[in-house]
Amino acid sequence: MKIHAYPYNDFVIPFLIGTVLLFAIIIYKYIRWIKKFSPEQRKVIRSNWYSWKIFPAIWEMIREGLLHVRILKKNLLLGIMHQAYALGWFLLIVVGAIESRDAFYTMQHEQSIEAVHELQQQNGWHIYNTGQDKNPEYLNQRRYRVETEDGIARIHYHRPFYVGIFYRYFVHKAPASFRQHKAYSNLMDALLLYVFLGLTMAIIKIFWSKILGMRRTTKHTIIDRFSKFSLWMIFPMRLLAESITACLYGNGGFFTQAVGNLFDPMIVRGMETSVWMLYSLMLGVFFVTMPFTRYMHIFTELLLIYFRKIGVREETGKTGYTLFELNACSRCGVCISGCPIDRVLENHEIQSVYLIRSLRNQERGSRLKMIADNCLMCDRCTVDCPVGIDLSALRRQTRAKGAIDTTGNYVYLDKKQTPFNAIGRVAYFGGCMSHLTPGITESMERIFTAADQKYWYMDKLATICCGRPLQQQGFTAQAADLRRKNTDLIEKSGATMLVTSCPICYQSFKKEYNLNIPVVHHTEYIDMLIKQGRLKVRHDDRKVSYHDPCELGRGCGIYDEPRNVLSAVTNLQKTRYQREKSVCCGFNLGDTKLSIEQQTKIRNASLENLTSKPVDAIATACPMCKKAFQHATNDYPVRDIAEIVAENLIN
Amino acid sequence: MKKVAIIGAGPAGIEAASVLARNGIEVTLFEKSETPLKNIQDKAFLFPNFQAAQEIADDLSGKLLADGITTVFGVEITDLKWQGTEWKLIDSKEQTYVADAVLVATGYQVFDAHRKEELGYGIYKGVITSLDMEQMIKHGKILNANGDEPKRVTFLQCVGSRDEKSGNHYCSKICCVTAVKQAIEVRKQLPKCEASVFYMDLRMWGQGFEEMYRTAQEKYGVSFVRGRISEAAATFDGRVQLKSEDTLMGLPLKMTTDLLVLMVGMEASCGTKTLGQACGISGDYGFIKTVAPHLYDNDTGKPGLFAAGTCKRPMSIWDSVNDARAAAIAIKDYVDSLPQ
Numbered sequence: 008m009k010i011h012a013y014p015y016n017d018f019v020i021p022f023l024i025g026t027v028l029l030f031a032i033i034i035y036k037y038i039r040w041i042k043k044f045s046p047e048q049r050k051v052i053r054s055n056w057y058s059w060k061i062f063p064a065i066w067e068m069i070r071e072g073l074l075h076v077r078i079l080k081k082n083l084l085l086g087i088m089h090q091a092y093a094l095g096w097f098l099l100i101v102v103g104a105i106e107s108r109d110a111f112y113t114m115q116h117e118q119s120i121e122a123v124h125e126l127q128q129q130n131g132w133h134i135y136n137t138g139q140d141k142n143p144e145y146l147n148q149r150r151y152r153v154e155t156e157d158g159i160a161r162i163h164y165h166r167p168f169y170v171g172i173f174y175r176y177f178v179h180k181a182p183a184s185f186r187q188h189k190a191y192s193n194l195m196d197a198l199l200l201y202v203f204l205g206l207t208m209a210i211i212k213i214f215w216s217k218i219l220g221m222r223r224t225t226k227h228t229i230i231d232r233f234s235k236f237s238l239w240m241i242f243p244m245r246l247l248a249e250s251i252t253a254c255l256y257g258n259g260g261f262f263t264q265a266v267g268n269l270f271d272p273m274i275v276r277g278m279e280t281s282v283w284m285l286y287s288l289m290l291g292v293f294f295v296t297m298p299f300t301r302y303m304h305i306f307t308e309l310l311l312i313y314f315r316k317i318g319v320r321e322e323t324g325k326t327g328y329t330l331f332e333l334n335a336c337s338r339c340g341v342c343i344s345g346c347p348i349d350r351v352l353e354n355h356e357i358q359s360v361y362l363i364r365s366l367r368n369q370e371r372g373s374r375l376k377m378i379a380d381n382c383l384m385c386d387r388c389t390v391d392c393p394v395g396i397d398l399s400a401l402r403r404q405t406r407a408k409g410a411i412d413t414t415g416n417y418v419y420l421d422k423k424q425t426p427f428n429a430i431g432r433v434a435y436f437g438g439c440m441s442h443l444t445p446g447i448t449e450s451m452e453r454i455f456t457a458a459d460q461k462y463w464y465m466d467k468l469a470t471i472c473c474g475r476p477l478q479q480q481g482f483t484a485q486a487a488d489l490r491r492k493n494t495d496l497i498e499k500s501g502a503t504m505l506v507t508s509c510p511i512c513y514q515s516f517k518k519e520y521n522l523n524i525p526v527v528h529h530t531e532y533i534d535m536l537i538k539q540g541r542l543k544v545r546h547d548d549r550k551v552s553y554h555d556p557c558e559l560g561r562g563c564g565i566y567d568e569p570r571n572v573l574s575a576v577t578n579l580q581k582t583r584y585q586r587e588k589s590v591c592c593g594f595n596l597g598d599t600k601l602s603i604e605q606q607t608k609i610r611n612a613s614l615e616n617l618t619s620k621p622v623d624a625i626a627t628a629c630p631m632c633k634k635a636f637q638h639a640t641n642d643y644p645v646r647d648i649a650e651i652v653a654e655n656l657i658n
Numbered sequence: 659m660k661k662v663a664i665i666g667a668g669p670a671g672i673e674a675a676s677v678l679a680r681n682g683i684e685v686t687l688f689e690k691s692e693t694p695l696k697n698i699q700d701k702a703f704l705f706p707n708f709q710a711a712q713e714i715a716d717d718l719s720g721k722l723l724a725d726g727i728t729t730v731f732g733v734e735i736t737d738l739k740w741q742g743t744e745w746k747l748i749d750s751k752e753q754t755y756v757a758d759a760v761l762v763a764t765g766y767q768v769f770d771a772h773r774k775e776e777l778g779y780g781i782y783k784g785v786i787t788s789l790d791m792e793q794m795i796k797h798g799k800i801l802n803a804n805g806d807e808p809k810r811v812t813f814l815q816c817v818g819s820r821d822e823k824s825g826n827h828y829c830s831k832i833c834c835v836t837a838v839k840q841a842i843e844v845r846k847q848l849p850k851c852e853a854s855v856f857y858m859d860l861r862m863w864g865q866g867f868e869e870m871y872r873t874a875q876e877k878y879g880v881s882f883v884r885g886r887i888s889e890a891a892a893t894f895d896g897r898v899q900l901k902s903e904d905t906l907m908g909l910p911l912k913m914t915t916d917l918l919v920l921m922v923g924m925e926a927s928c929g930t931k932t933l934g935q936a937c938g939i940s941g942d943y944g945f946i947k948t949v950a951p952h953l954y955d956n957d958t959g960k961p962g963l964f965a966a967g968t969c970k971r972p973m974s975i976w977d978s979v980n981d982a983r984a985a986a987i988a989i990k991d992y993v994d995s996l997p998q
Contacts, residue, residue, distance in 0.1 A: 443776035443889055603822040637773050638824045641925075 012114075012123050013133040013165045014177040018284035022169060025294030032298040033306060036334075043327030048319050055317035064316035068309045073097055077393045078341065082220025084208055089339070089393075091205025093305075099198045103171030106191040110178055111166045113185040118162050122182060129256075130177055172290070175249045175263070176283050179256040189260075196260030199249075202242050209239070223349060225340035225360050227301075234296040237289050244286035251275045251282055301364075304337040308394050311335040321400035323483050329404065332396045336363045342388035342398070347591050348381065351612045352605050357381045359388045359398040366405065377600070379405035383609070384479055384597025386561040390587045406481030417488040423471060424492075429463035430501035433532075434524075436516070438509030439470055440630035446646075447508050447630055450653035451529055457656050458541045463502055471496075473507075475515035476596045490520055497522060506532045508649065510559035510629045511596065517563060528559060530628045530648050534568040537575050543657040544576050549623040551651070552580045554613065554636070555589035556629030569628050572648050576655040577626075584616045592627075594635035610635045618643060626651055659684050660993040663747055663757035665735050665933065667694035669975050670967025670982035671763035672718045677986035679726035683993060686755065687727060688747070690734035690929060694719060697765065700789050702796035704975060705832075705839045706866035714975065730755075734929065737936045738963070745962060758996060759962040759989050762939075762946055763982065764929040766968040769818025769826070769922040777817065777920055778890040784898040785890060785918045787817075788836055795843045800851075800917075803896040808851050808916030811844050812900065813837040814887050815857040819923030819972075826943060830923030831972040834861045837921050838874045845878040854881040856902060864974070885911065890918055924972040937963065946970050956985040964989055 044052065070076045073094045079086025114122060126132040170177055181188035208219065216224045227235070246266065253259025253267030254275055297303060311331045319328050342359040343349050349358055357378045365375045379402055389398045435455065437448045448464075455462045471493055474486035493516075497505060505526045507513040516526040527535070536542040553573055559565045566586045573579040584590050593601075593609030601609075614636055617625050624644045627633050636645040646654075662678055664671045667689035675685045687694075695718060701711035722729060737748040738760060747755040771779035771787050778785045783803035786794075794800045802808040815837055819830035834857065841853040860882070862868040874880040887902045898918045902911045926934070926944035934940030934947075939958040941947025946965040949957040956964045966985035967978040 442891070445778050445781045445889075445891065446775055449781055607825060634775065634823075637775060641770055641773070 010120075010123065010134060010136045010162045011165060012126060012162060013135075014126070014130070014167065014170055014173075015133050016131050016173075016176070016280065016283070018280055018287045019169050019173065020287070021284070021291030022172065022287040022294075023291075025291030026169075029294040029297055033303070036298065037310070040327040040330040043330065044319075045322055045324075045326045045328075047322070048326060048328055051318045052314070058317065060317045061313075064313045067312045067316060071312060071393065071395075072309050075393065078339075081341065081391065081393075085212075085219040085221065085341075088205045088208035088212065088219065091201050091203075091208070095198055095202035095205060099195065099202065100171065102191070102194060102198060103174055104168075106188075106195065107166065107170045107174045107178070109187065109191070110174070110181060110185050111164045111170075113182045115162070115164050117182050117184060119182070120162065123162055125180070126177075129179055132177070173283060173287070175252050175258060176279075179252065179258055181258065188258075192258065192260035192263075194260070196262035199242065199246060200262055203246075206239060206242060220344070221340060222344040223340070223355065225338045225343065226355070227338065228364075230296065231300050231338065234293060234300040234302055237293040237296065238302065240289045241286065241293060244282065244289050248279075248282040248286045251279050255279060301336070301338040303334045304394070307331055307334040308337070311394065311396075315395065321397045321404075323404065324407070325404050329401065332401065333363050333367045335394050336360065336367075336396060337394065338364065339393065341391050341393055345387040345391050345588070347383065347385065347387065347593070347609045347612065348601075351609045352601075354381070359392070359396075359401075362398075362402060362405065363396070366401065375405065380598070381600040382598055383557070383591050383593070383595055383601075385557040385591035385595065387557075387588075387591065390561050403479065403481060406479075407483060408481040411482070413482070413485050417485065417492075420471060420488065420492045423469050424465075424496060426496055426499035427463060427465070428501065429465075432461045432463045432500075432502050434497060434500060434502035434505045435462050435464045436473070436505060436507045436509075436512055437464065437466055437470075438507060438512040438630070439472055440511070440634075441508040442466075442470060444630040444633050444647070446650050447633070450647065450649040451506075451508055453653045453656065454529075454533060454536070454542065454649060457543075457658065458536045460536075460541075462506075463500060465496065465500070473509075473512040473515040475511050475519065478515070478519060479597055480599065486519075490515075494520055494522065497524070508630065508647075510556045510562065510565075511631070514558045514562045528563070528565055528568075528628070530559070530569040530572055531565060533649065533652055534571045537572065542652070544652060544655045545657050546575065547577050547655055549577045550580050550621065551577045551624045551626045551646075552582050552617045552620070552622045553585070553648075554592065554617055554625060554627040554632055555586055556627060556632050557589070557591050557595060559628055560589055561587060569626075569648055572652060573626055576652055577624075579626075580620055580622055582616050583619065589613075590616055592629075592632040592635035595631050606635075607639075610639055614639055624651075660758045660996065661686065661756070662759045662761065662989055662993065663688065663735075663745065663755060664761045664763055665747075666763035666765050666929070666967070666969070667691075667722075667729065667731070668697060668763060668765045668967060668978070669695070669714075669718055670765070670969075670978040670985075671761070672721055673979045673982035674761050674763065674966055674986040674989070675727050676721040676724055677983055678989060679724045681986075681990050683726065683990065685727050686757065687722070687729045688733055688735050688749075688755075689729070689731045692732045694722065694729075694731070698975065700792055702792050703839070703843065705835045706864060706870055708839070736932055738933065740960065740963075759964065759992055761985055761989060762930075762933055762958070762963070762965045762969055763967045763985075764933055764946075764969045765927050766924040766930070766972065767927040769824070769830075769925050771817060771920045771922050773824055774817055774821075774920070776889045777814070777887065777918070778892070778898065779920055782890060782892045782898055782918075784892070784896060784916060785920065788813075788833065788840065788919055788921045791840050791917075791919045795840065795847065798847060800844060800847055802916035807848060810852040810854070810915045811841075811917045811919060812898075812913075812915040813841060813853070813855040813919045813921060815855065815860075815921045816886070817920040817922050818925070820858060821923075826923060826925065828943065828972070829861065831861070831863070832974050833921040833923060835864065835867045835870065837919075838862075838867075838871050838880070840919065841880040842870070842874050842878050845874075845880060852881070853878070854883055856883050856885055856887055858884070858886065883911070887918075924968060926969065930969040934969075939963070939965070956981070956988045962992055964992075 075086050075089040078089050127134045212219050249263040250267035253264045254270040259267050338360050346358050348354050362378050384399050441447050474489035477486040508529050513528040590613040592613050593606040624646050628648045661684045664675050664687045667687050675687045678685050695715045698715050704711050734750045735747050736750050739746040745757050745760045818824050819826050837855050844853045862871050885903045885905045887900050889901050891899045893899050897914050899914050904911050931944040939946050946969045948955045949959050964985050966982045
């Protein structure tokens with residue numbers, strides 16, 4: 008004969024329904040999204056899904072999904088808040104499962120029929136028996152000698168997956184030989200307190216977000232708020248339920264027992280299951296709303312990290328990967344604080360968090376268009392995004408203007424320039440914008456000459472745009488036309504390296520082209536020349552602040568080379584917002600919606616950062632930034648790094 | 659006797675000093691340079707009557723010899739403080755002066771053409787400003803980058819004015835007619851040289867201006883092109899290549915010229931900006947703000963503090979002089995109203 012002990016109470020039903028629906032919905036969604044991956048992305052997944060790349064993926068899942076290292080680095084308190092929620096809850100589940108497993112293992116080992124009876128009486132367990140010797144009378148007897156073939160009762164403890172969640176209710180009294188039970192309950196209480204720490208931070212964040220490093224927080228929709236409310240209620244409910252149980256049965260840890268001791272057992276006795284029901288209900292509500300709210304990020308983020316780490320990338324059009332990106336956004340609002348359009352222009356509607364929400368809600372029409380177009384594409388939010396979503400790519404996709412027919416607009420390209428024999432030379436591409444800042448191109452020509460480097464100034468007379476401005480505005484096919492022509496010119500020339508002066512062109516040649524020669528920005532090139540000793544420069548005594556251009560710094564990660572060069576020829580001053588935090592000059596090609604006055608305001612904010620300490624000149628490495636600052640001020644000379652180097656050449 | 663301090667010895671400052679002195683008021687005229695009338699002496703001939711700028715400068719300088727005018731040159735007043743009954747003037751060396759009333763006539767400076775880098779000023783030798791052109795005309799030596807007689811001279815209007823990118827939305831008012839005047843001078847001095855003017859619209863607002871514009875076209879064959887120049891580049895022979903658009907024809911335009919003359923606009927001078935900020939009378943673009951344009955255009959809203967001339971907005975010389983006379987009368991009224 009076998010006795011089965013099954014922990015069950017009606018209050019688990021909301022939790023069960025929630026869990027089943029949650030997993031059904033997200034698995035359905037994931038399958039649909041995975042089906043939408045493009046052929047290229049499928050190829051990447053197929054060849055990498057089980058490769059060594061899994062290990063870095065898992066590492067990042069732990070680091071960003073649980074520990075939230077990126078947010079911690081940004082702001083300690085904000086990091087603790089996110090970490091407490093993620094890691095705290097995760098550990099509650101894991102430790103709860105281990106605790107219940109250990110407890111059940113002990114009970115199984117003890118085979119105490121008294122214990123079974125007590126569980127049935129006090130905790131409402133279902134006890135039934137199976138086997139040849141079925142005796143329905145047995146369980147009603149108060150006598151516990153059970154005869155089997157070998158004379159020992161076989162009690163089988165079932166452990167459904169929810170036991171860990173409701174463990175304190177289902178096991179009032181730990182089995183006698185389960186010695187670690189006190190340690191477990193104290194650990195569980197510590198974890199609960201940890202989650203409460205996060206909850207406290209979240210409440211502080213509502214009233215005083217600044218101390219968590221957020222100038223402004225996301226404005227959430229009703230359903231997000233509702234879901235958040237259920238999430239926030241889960242833990243107080245759990246505390247209340249466990250405390251009441253602790254009050255009645257004394258099985259709490261240091262925290263729940265302390266709270267439980269405040270209650271009067273006579274009063275709370277009747278409330279016990281109702282409070283456990285509320286706890287379960289909050290879990291259920293949260294689980295059911297999760298796939299339809301921002302909390303969809305919880306699982307999606309992990310999958311996104313996995314896909315990204317094995318090499319999947321955004322494409323020009325919307326793919327399954329895009330859907331993972333959209334749903335991996337937790338709307339934490341970290342992207343809002345750095346946004347110059349938010350900070351300087353007080354426009355709180357267009358930040359990436361809102362773009363993603365509109366896209367997720369499949370909005371169409373003027374509102375989405377307004378959000379998509381009003382962005383400098385300065386990537387300030389991209390470097391802040393704790394999930395690492397490719398925010399500019401999402402915006403470009405939304406701006407896509409596939410339907411516009413411009414056939415014939417670019418036929419002149421083939422006549423414009425003919426291939427040039429530049430075998431063994433460096434090709435120099437000034438770019439449209441450098442033609443408006445001839446100081447830069449003239450300096451580059453002087454530098455090439457001084458370094459005794461033969462070069463081919465490929466767009467000196469007839470310029471063909473690199474295509475990126477079109478790309479940024481969603482004219483994908485048109486940009487491809489320009490790229491095709493430039494690629495053809497460069498490859499036929501036989502040049503050994505491409506040097507560009509404009510970071511916009513640089514990013515385009517580096518990422519959107521597929522050239523067979525190295526592409527460098529002139530700051531990298533000059534740095535190389537100085538290091539190789541091919542360029543002799545003197546050090547002047549000016550103090551110079553450096554503005555990191557968006558496309559060069561955040562876009563391509565070139566932060567050190569410009570600083571190396573500037574330190575070699577002049578005295579580089581630090582500024583408050585530099586490197587990743589640099590403030591866009593406001594006049595880049597990303598935004599078609601801002602008025603000049605608005606751009607000017609952003610420019611002035613950027614300028615203020617560069618001139619907050621006394622300097623003799625402002626240095627930058629982008630013709631757009633140079634023009635922006637130059638137009639603004641009589642007080643400081645604005646120089647490109649190439650110009651400063653050319654001024655300091657020793658011939 | 660009441661004392662009035664005037665800051666800036668340009669046409670406005672000198673004219674106001676002269677009027678006040680004639681009316682028995684003691685005037686101290688401060689000037690940051692060692693000599694007065696710096697800006698006017700950069701010019702060759704003045705529109706619309708082609709009178710030599712030197713004559714005007716001489717006449718104005720003569721007025722400084724009158725009794726009751728003390729000139730303090732080489733002193734820059736950087737701050738003004740109202741002491742309850744009088745103004746304290748503080749110079750850059752922390753020395754102080756006292757006056758019952760102060761007239762700010764700190765004037766303008768020209769837009770720094772380096773800020774419009776696409777036009778190549780300071781990079782290509784063939785690109786010059788209207789001030790450089792005045793000097794060439796004055797000395798009768800209009801030469802291209804190679805030191806030869808130019809075959810074509812091109813003027814570009816609105817450099818640093820009516821230009822939202824450089825932040826100056828306003829019209830500098832005098833450049834249109836100056837370009838017409840300079841084009842005529844070029845054609846007079848070099849009959850073989852072509853002259854053309856690129857403009858947004860030509861604002862011939864003053865008496866005789868429209869006639870000058872007509873004469874420039876009919877008698878001197880100056881060509882006028884509506885369009886702005888987007889960029890300039892050097893050619894191998896030291897000339898300047900321009901990219902533009904003829905907006906009347908609706909066609910893009912590429913041309914080569916020996917000299918590109920940038921008609922630089924007027925901005926508030928450094929002194930104007932400094933004093934405006936120090937006394938809280940700074941208005942749009944750093945010019946001095948007055949109480950009301952029609953009847954109180956010399957009052958700054960502060961007791962005994964007045965403004966005249968191009969420190970308020972771009973003006974021609976005769977506008978400045980007239981404005982200074984008006985200011986002198988306002989100051990006299992104010993001084994007379996003070997208790998003896």
